Amino acid sequence: MSFSTFVTDKTGLQKLYEAIISKHETYAPVEKFGKYDYKKVSSLKECDPDSPIAMTMSVKPLFFPRASKIMKYEANSSGTTIMETDEDPLAGKRVVLGVKHCDARGLQVLDAVNKWDYIDSDFLKRRANTVIFSTRCDKADTHCFCTSLDYDLEKLDALDVAVVNGSDGKIYLQARTGKGDIFLKENSDQSTMYDVQNTMDDVRSTKYEEDMKKQYIAFTGSFRLKMDYKDVNEKMAKRFDSPAFEEASRNCVSCNTCAFICPTCHCFKISDEKIKDTGVRYKSYDSCNNVYFTLEAGGHNPRPAKFRRWRQRSMHKFVYYKERFGVNLCVGCGHCAISCPVNISIFDVVNHVANSPASS
Amino acid sequence: MDYSKQIQDIAAKLFADGKIDVFVGYRMNSFDDNQIPVVITDPKEVAELVFTEKSVFNLTNYLKADHTRNKRVGLVVKGCDSRSLNLLLTESQVKREKLYIIGIACEGVVDDKGQKMQNCVECIVPDAVVFDEMLGTPKGIRDYIVNADIIELAGKGLVERREYFEQIFENCIRCNACRHSCPLCYCAKCCIDQETATIYNGSNTSSSAFHALMTWSLHLAGRCVDCRNCEKACPSHLPLHLLHKQNEKVIYDNFQNHLAGVEEGDRGAFYKYSLKDPDDFIL
Numbered sequence: 155m156s157f158s159t160f161v162t163d164k165t166g167l168q169k170l171y172e173a174i175i176s177k178h179e180t181y182a183p184v185e186k187f188g189k190y191d192y193k194k195v196s197s198l199k200e201c202d203p204d205s206p207i208a209m210t211m212s213v214k215p216l217f218f219p220r221a222s223k224i225m226k227y228e229a230n231s232s233g234t235t236i237m238e239t240d241e242d243p244l245a246g247k248r249v250v251l252g253v254k255h256c257d258a259r260g261l262q263v264l265d266a267v268n269k270w271d272y273i274d275s276d277f278l279k280r281r282a283n284t285v286i287f288s289t290r291c292d293k294a295d296t297h298c299f300c301t302s303l304d305y306d307l308e309k310l311d312a313l314d315v316a317v318v319n320g321s322d323g324k325i326y327l328q329a330r331t332g333k334g335d336i337f338l339k340e341n342s343d344q345s346t347m348y349d350v351q352n353t354m355d356d357v358r359s360t361k362y363e364e365d366m367k368k369q370y371i372a373f374t375g376s377f378r379l380k381m382d383y384k385d386v387n388e389k390m391a392k393r394f395d396s397p398a399f400e401e402a403s404r405n406c407v408s409c410n411t412c413a414f415i416c417p418t419c420h421c422f423k424i425s426d427e428k429i430k431d432t433g434v435r436y437k438s439y440d441s442c443n444n445v446y447f448t449l450e451a452g453g454h455n456p457r458p459a460k461f462r463r464w465r466q467r468s469m470h471k472f473v474y475y476k477e478r479f480g481v482n483l484c485v486g487c488g489h490c491a492i493s494c495p496v497n498i499s500i501f502d503v504v505n506h507v508a509n510s511p512a513s514s
Numbered sequence: 515m516d517y518s519k520q521i522q523d524i525a526a527k528l529f530a531d532g533k534i535d536v537f538v539g540y541r542m543n544s545f546d547d548n549q550i551p552v553v554i555t556d557p558k559e560v561a562e563l564v565f566t567e568k569s570v571f572n573l574t575n576y577l578k579a580d581h582t583r584n585k586r587v588g589l590v591v592k593g594c595d596s597r598s599l600n601l602l603l604t605e606s607q608v609k610r611e612k613l614y615i616i617g618i619a620c621e622g623v624v625d626d627k628g629q630k631m632q633n634c635v636e637c638i639v640p641d642a643v644v645f646d647e648m649l650g651t652p653k654g655i656r657d658y659i660v661n662a663d664i665i666e667l668a669g670k671g672l673v674e675r676r677e678y679f680e681q682i683f684e685n686c687i688r689c690n691a692c693r694h695s696c697p698l699c700y701c702a703k704c705c706i707d708q709e710t711a712t713i714y715n716g717s718n719t720s721s722s723a724f725h726a727l728m729t730w731s732l733h734l735a736g737r738c739v740d741c742r743n744c745e746k747a748c749p750s751h752l753p754l755h756l757l758h759k760q761n762e763k764v765i766y767d768n769f770q771n772h773l774a775g776v777e778e779g780d781r782g783a784f785y786k787y788s789l790k791d792p793d794d795f796i797l
């Protein structure tokens with residue numbers, strides 16, 4: 155099925171964004187201390203949908219919050235009462251601007267686990283109710299390797315509307331899902347778009363397609379990091395006992411950062427905030443690189459050493475998740491390498507392990 | 515400031531003489547001209563070692579458990595790093611005889627953009643205060659200065675100051691990179707991580723961030739050496755020095771110009787009690 159492609163320019167796109175912000179609940183990257191995080195915005199001035207990838211936090215918390223209330227309770231000598239939490243502030247219809255392609259793919263990867271044995275209805279509701287606008291990058295950053303992974307960036311449908319910068323100031327808005335198509339048609343008019351293609355088979359469409367292809371080729375040519383993910387998947391599966399894990403993780407400080415900023419990590423912990431008899435139970439991020447992650451109640455810790463934790467992290471991303479759900483649990487965004495206090499990069503770790511001798 | 519060659523030679527000799535099991539230093543990262551810490555166990559790797567004004571990370575962080583504990587360690591320390599090492603020695607976290615310390619008479623380090631780090635601009639003790647061998651020409655103790663942001667912060671009323679910190683901590687994601695990067699945060703189980711505690715409940719809410727960061731800063735008051743490992747580590751780029759530097763200034767002004775870790779054996783302002791201690795300030 156092909157969806158519409160709209161053509162506009164910078165001014166038109168800004169007008170469209172402004173119209174969206176005024177009509178819909180909209181989230182976009184907002185800068186603070188040089189870092190961008192997705193926040194609710196009331197004007198385009200507050201945010202930057204073109205925020206640099208290396209400086210932008212993942213959009214994941216809008217779907218899987220850093221901390222979410224899962225229930226309230228009252229517990230005293232006469233028993234325990236469980237209550238619903240307040241309404242989910244993220245469940246309404248909303249639009250997110252300025253999502254990066256890799257980050258959108260992260261959400262798609264997470265759909266699999268959220269639809270698995272336990273259905274996370276909150277996550278899925280937020281997904282269904284959100285329209286994602288995502289600009290295709292023009293140039294890869296130092297740690298990007300999205301084009302080396304198991305998804306097609308050119309036709310990515312993890313987002314609803316792709317924004318592609320064409321030549322001569324042209325900007326293409328391409329609907330990639332039915333939801334995106336309807337949204338674009340409802341929200342754009344003559345003042346924001348100067349050409350609308352509802353069918354992809356006439357002369358102009360071919361010209362536009364070619365222009366977008368040109369952008370795509372220039373973009374894919376700008377990558378420093380390249381790898382063959384199939385090779386990494388296969389080799390890692392045979393290297394559980396590789397000493398390379400220890401070598402690659404020796405200077406890790408075992409914080410939680412790489413997992414907390416990752417678009418695909420989804421481990422969480424449960425904790426209570428309790429005052430006297432009433433409390434709130436929270437679901438918050440957790441990380442397998444944290445020494446307490448596997449600490450058992452009796453005091454035993456099956457992953458006391460750093461390399462065991464790093465092995466779990468990289469094997470989960472490139473072996474286990476792939477085996478179970480058919481996709482890698484890494485989208486090549488490079489956020490982990492950027493944010494790690496000692497710049498450990500998952501790309502380096504998995505390639506180092508894959509290139510080490512296989513275990514017997 | 516380039517001591518790469520000297521450090522490679524010293525490390526090679528230490529390994530050859532069987533004096534150390536590991537060496538903690540810096541090496542170039544694989545993607546730009548910045549450096550990362552490296553923990554070397556194989557003498558063949560000493561050729562990778564470098565030391566320049568890009569050697570930012572405070573390596574004494576690697577003296578904590580799980581990194582180098584119970585091993586004989588060679589490491590490089592700048593002025594601020596040596597002060598945290600002094601505290602680790604005083605607080606019985608490392609044994610002096612297990613260490614071979616290369617001290618640097620530091621000329622200041624630069625951030626990723628090549629700009630001199632603010633703590634280096636304000637640095638009071640640039641020369642390593644504990645070492646087996648010193649590289650560079652000692653500069654001596656400098657005057658105590660603080661940046662305009664601390665003066666501005668000190669001028670704020672209590673309510674205003676709380677609001678100021680609340681809006682900063684709003685962007686904290688509770689990843690704890692700050693704590694794990696701090697050489698002086700070595701508690702086997704931080705109070706913030708106790709599952710049974712109800713105020714630091716481990717949930718990543720902004721109220722737990724506020725509690726956690728405030729508690730953290732108080733545990734470091736009088737111990738923080740202003741190396742800014744924490745601030746460099748924060749993925750949200752929070753100006754964490756505001757907490758620590760403000761505490762440092764209050765302590766400097768109220769406790770006879772006390773600075774953490776400068777003197778060997780000094781347990782820090784908050785670990786000594788005297789009836790004459792001033793009590794008319796709030797951190």
Ligand code: SF4
Pocket residue numbers: 412415416417418419471483484485486487488489490491500
């Ligand atoms: S592991 Fe790193 S590169 Fe992969 S998705 Fe997570 S943050 Fe991005």
Ligand code: SF4
Pocket residue numbers: 405406407408409410411412413443493494495496497498
């Ligand atoms: S962010 Fe870096 S130091 Fe922290 S746990 Fe991850 S790899 Fe280790």
Ligand code: SF4
Pocket residue numbers: 598695696697698734737738739740741742743744745758
């Ligand atoms: S609190 Fe920050 S600046 Fe102070 S010693 Fe720890 S890492 Fe260094």
Ligand code: SF4
Pocket residue numbers: 685686687688689690691692693727747748749750751752754
């Ligand atoms: S490193 Fe920054 S974001 Fe992480 S816990 Fe510390 S202050 Fe918060």
